[in-house]
Amino acid sequence: MTLAAKPMYQQLKDLIIGRISSGDLRPADRVPSENELVEAMSVSRMTANRALRELTDEGYVERVAGRGTFVSDFRARSHVLEVHNIADEIQRRGHVHTCQVLRHSRQHARGEIAKALHVAQGIDVFHLLLVHFENGTPIQLEDRHIVADFAPECLEQDFRHVTPSAYLSAISPLQEAEQVVRAAQPNAAVRQRLLMADDEPSLVVIRRTWSHGRPVTFARLHHPGSRYELTGHYAPPGTPKSTTENVVELEKLQR
Amino acid sequence: MTLAAKPMYQQLKDLIIGRISSGDLRPADRVPSENELVEAMSVSRMTANRALRELTDEGYVERVAGRGTFVSDFRARSHVLEVHNIADEIQRRGHVHTCQVLRHSRQHARGEIAKALHVAQGIDVFHLLLVHFENGTPIQLEDRHIVADFAPECLEQDFRHVTPSAYLSAISPLQEAEQVVRAAQPNAAVRQRLLMADDEPSLVVIRRTWSHGRPVTFARLHHPGSRYELTGHYAPPGTPKSTTENVVELEKLQR
DNA sequence: TGGTCTAGCCTGTATATACAACTTGGTGAG
DNA sequence: CTCACCAAGTTGTATATACAGGCTAGACCA
Numbered sequence: 001m002t003l004a005a006k007p008m009y010q011q012l013k014d015l016i017i018g019r020i021s022s023g024d025l026r027p028a029d030r031v032p033s034e035n036e037l038v039e040a041m042s043v044s045r046m047t048a049n050r051a052l053r054e055l056t057d058e059g060y061v062e063r064v065a066g067r068g069t070f071v072s073d074f075r076a077r078s079h080v081l082e083v084h085n086i087a088d089e090i091q092r093r094g095h096v097h098t099c100q101v102l103r104h105s106r107q108h109a110r111g112e113i114a115k116a117l118h119v120a121q122g123i124d125v126f127h128l129l130l131v132h133f134e135n136g137t138p139i140q141l142e143d144r145h146i147v148a149d150f151a152p153e154c155l156e157q158d159f160r161h162v163t164p165s166a167y168l169s170a171i172s173p174l175q176e177a178e179q180v181v182r183a184a185q186p187n188a189a190v191r192q193r194l195l196m197a198d199d200e201p202s203l204v205v206i207r208r209t210w211s212h213g214r215p216v217t218f219a220r221l222h223h224p225g226s227r228y229e230l231t232g233h234y235a236p237p238g239t240p241k242s243t244t245e246n247v248v249e250l251e252k253l254q255r
Numbered sequence: 256m257t258l259a260a261k262p263m264y265q266q267l268k269d270l271i272i273g274r275i276s277s278g279d280l281r282p283a284d285r286v287p288s289e290n291e292l293v294e295a296m297s298v299s300r301m302t303a304n305r306a307l308r309e310l311t312d313e314g315y316v317e318r319v320a321g322r323g324t325f326v327s328d329f330r331a332r333s334h335v336l337e338v339h340n341i342a343d344e345i346q347r348r349g350h351v352h353t354c355q356v357l358r359h360s361r362q363h364a365r366g367e368i369a370k371a372l373h374v375a376q377g378i379d380v381f382h383l384l385l386v387h388f389e390n391g392t393p394i395q396l397e398d399r400h401i402v403a404d405f406a407p408e409c410l411e412q413d414f415r416h417v418t419p420s421a422y423l424s425a426i427s428p429l430q431e432a433e434q435v436v437r438a439a440q441p442n443a444a445v446r447q448r449l450l451m452a453d454d455e456p457s458l459v460v461i462r463r464t465w466s467h468g469r470p471v472t473f474a475r476l477h478h479p480g481s482r483y484e485l486t487g488h489y490a491p492p493g494t495p496k497s498t499t500e501n502v503v504e505l506e507k508l509q510r
Numbered sequence: 511t512g513g514t515c516t517a518g519c520c521t522g523t524a525t526a527t528a529c530a531a532c533t534t535g536g537t538g539a540g
Numbered sequence: 541c542t543c544a545c546c547a548a549g550t551t552g553t554a555t556a557t558a559c560a561g562g563c564t565a566g567a568c569c570a
Contacts, residue, residue, distance in 0.1 A: 007553060033520060044555040049521080057312070065521040066563030179487050183438035183458040183480035201456030201480065203438040225438035225456065232434045262523060288550060299525040304551080320551040321533030515568075523560080530553080537546080 008043055012051035020060060020071055021172070031061055031069040086142075086221075087163045090134045098136070099160045102193075103129035106148065106155065113145050116208055116218040124148035126155065128164055131193050138194045139228060144219040150211065168209070168217055176210035181230060186222055194224045201225040263298055267306035275315060275326055286316055286324040341397075341476075342418045345389045353391070354415045357448075358384035361403065361410065368400050371463055371473045379403035381410065383419055386448050393449045394483060399474040405466065423464070423472055431465035436485065441477060449479045456480040 006014070016032075019025040032040065037048035052069055055061045063069045090097040109117060109125045117125065125145045132140040144164055146154055150171070157167055186194070186202040196202065205221040261269070271287075274280040287295065292303035307324055310316045318324045345352040364372060364380045372380065380400045387395040399419055401409055405426070412422055441449070441457040451457065460476040 047554060063521060180484050181436055182484040183456040185454060185456055199440060201438040201440055229435050229437040302524060318551060
């Protein structure tokens with residue numbers, strides 16, 4: 001915590017980000033114009049301009065000269081979410097996503113899970129075990145733990161139609177993520193759920209996601225090696241006009 | 256191509272990026288101060304400030320109040336390179352990197368390679384086959400093709416001490432990369448080179464890199480699944496002060 | 511009714527100016 | 541010689557102002 005007052009342009013940014021995070025401003029909603037901020041916040045237009053311009057660079061809002069400033073579509077901003085939501089990826093390929101819920105329960109965190117989520121042993125967590133299908137073929141086994149007090153309504157949720165990552169990001173913006181990718185030999189249970197051949201390796205993504213400074217969910221995502229791959233594209237920072245192209249986007253391809 | 260003149264702040268950015276790319280300004284070199292730009296370019300200080308501030312956000316330069324503006328360490332800007340260079344990763348862990356050159360030849364591009372590199376069949380390419388060791392244990396089999404006219408001195412290079420990616424980025428900044436990560440079952444040759452168990456899967460990274468708008472190198476990087484993983488960290492755009500934390504950094508962990 | 515035009519709002523950029531905070535090098539006092 | 545201090549240069553922020561250009565709704569005309 002710094003004691004120094006934040007600069008005004010940052011206060012404006014925080015204000016608007018707060019209204020977006022809280023749901024007060026939703027995607028496509030109109031954000032106050034520069035002149036409205038000038039009057040409401042008693043700042044100069046250049047200061048309001050800087051705040052809105054940086055929010056544009058960071059992907060929170062989009063601006064159209066002559067019309068105004070509007071909250072971005074969430075997916076445009078949160079690459080982390082884009083990575084998360086396998087349903088969207090499948091849909092983007094024009095395929096059909098279905099999901100089978102194998103487990104959906106409340107447990108006490110222990111061992112590795114408690115450690116990964118930075119909670120004490122025995123704290124309540126939800127455990128989800130789902131299989132995601134693309135056009136009827138199993139493509140991902142999702143083994144996820146969620147800190148219970150972050151998502152108290154979790155047990156009421158029907159995860160066949162809203163993926164856990166979409167559900168979690170609706171509760172609160174997922175702000176940071178850490179992931180590990182490895183090749184592994186799945187055990188028999190995983191192999192059976194994903195209809196994998198005996199000698200087929202799996203691609204495992206282990207991902208831990210933070211919200212408001214604390215880890216809230218820990219997921220192991222198993223994929224059949226013959227049917228799944230991660231692709232990434234790296235562009236240099238700055239050259240294109242939009243910063244949304246500056247960040248790695250990871251999406252999987254099939255076929 | 257837009258016919259409209261670029262805005263002045265963008266011209267300033269392009270100017271400075273050009274001086275960095277050309278080597279005229281090297282890491283830690285001092286960039287002209289705002290007031291120097293004001294005099295030299297006949298712009299207002301706010302315009303120079305915007306140019307330098309955005310270059311800071313994009314990782315090209317670092318600014319210190321009272322001292323000046325300095326070209327960033329290259330590694331801080333070019334995450335693509337950071338991903339490339341396995342020798343650096345190993346060294347960062349305090350381990351010893353060694354390298355064995357299995358093949359180092361000039362070939363005619365054909366089939367998949369020609370297609371990936373966007374060159375006609377039969378065009379000259381260099382082929383490299385290297386094994387990278389970490390503390391004496393093989394950790395990566397690098398199977399790389401390089402467009403010959405991009406790196407004409409390639410055959411003279413000793414890749415035991417300078418990795419191909421370091422060599423290539425020294426020739427010209429690698430500006431764009433595309434990669435695919437998959438789990439695979441390596442063939443016997445790969446398995447033998449990497450000292451892998453019979454049933455051990457491999458993590459394969461296939462990477463294609465662009466410079467000045469054309470693909471210049473195509474690499475298949477095989478890793479033993481039990482000894483290698485890719486880790487990534489995603490932070491939200493904007494919240495921290497440094498943009499270097501906003502971009503994915505991929506590095507591998509061992510043990 | 512249907513089309514055109516314009517006033518008004520909005521963003522995008524640029525300039526001139528001002529003050530605060532930080533860093534460095536030199537100056538002067540002890 | 542050493543320490544304290546100050547001046548100059550630098551970045552960081554903020555304001556007031558100006559003009560160009562995109563967009564839209566409503567006025568206006570045929």
